[in-house]
Amino acid sequence: MYLPPHFSEHDRAALHALVEAHPLGALVTQGPEGLDANHIPFLIMPGKDGAPDRLEAHLARANPALAAIGDGAEVLVIFRAEQAYVSPSWYPSKHEAHRQVPTWNYRVVHAHGRAVLRDDERFLRPLLARLTKVHEASLAQPWKMADAEKSYLDARMKEIVGLEIVLTRLEGKSKLSQNKERRDIEGAAQGLAEHGAPALGAAMLAAAPKG
Known part of the structure; x- marks a missing residue:
């Protein structure tokens, strides 16, 4: 990824927060037929006592990506947050x-x-429980794995395979007009808010130089 210094995000907590808020990652693998991408919800698991961070997910057993991943394949997962077009007409300058x-x-x-x-199953069942807990948390009546019949759940679990990615590098890019004047950032943020992208405008204001 092209990463100019003024757009580079190094804060580990900020990187983790983006993944947690936008967990649907694009898993990029290299197989016999070339590059492939699969869109999968992930959990990011912070490493403890110097251990590397990890991503956890699961794939359908029928997914051809399993053959490409094998055991120990290098992969890339891309997570994207807010994004939008910025018109030059929004810059006062x-x-x-x-x-x-x-x-x-x-x-x-x-x-x-x-x-x-x-x-x-020792990996899959806790993973599914964590995924369910995270994504059901905002609902008035969260669904739980115990709500499903055991035989039905056991059959569904046989159709998936767990995936653990031990991270070797986590890099972020926040392209938020940091190379612009404060007044131009404010103008663009207002334009984005008026055109359906207020969250991106708010992120730009938060990253803008003070004053």
Whole structure:
């Protein structure tokens, strides 16, 4: 990923927070037929006592990506947060010097690591319980694995394989117009808010230089 210093995000907590808020990752693998991508919800698991961070997920047993992953394959997972087109017309300076061009702002995290397939219930069942707890938490009546008949759940579990990715590199890019004047950032943020992307505008204001 092209990563100019002023767009680079190094804060580990911020990187983890983006993954947690936008957990549907694009898992990129290299197989016999070339590059492939699968879109999968992940959990990010912080490493403890110096251990590397991990990503955990599961794949359908019928997914051809299992053959490409094997045991120890290098993979890339891409997580994307807010993104939108930014018009130069939103910059106050454009109307003075007409020296601005369109751009696209976004926040992404690239997670690099080695994938391990975990085809055992001791890994899968706790993983499914954590995924369920996270994504059902906002509902008035959260669904629980215990709500399903055991025989039905056991059959569904046989159709999936666990995936653990031990991360070797976690890099983030927050392209939020940090290379612009404060007034231009504020103008673009207002334009985004008026055109359906207020969250991106808020992120730009939060990353803007003070004053």
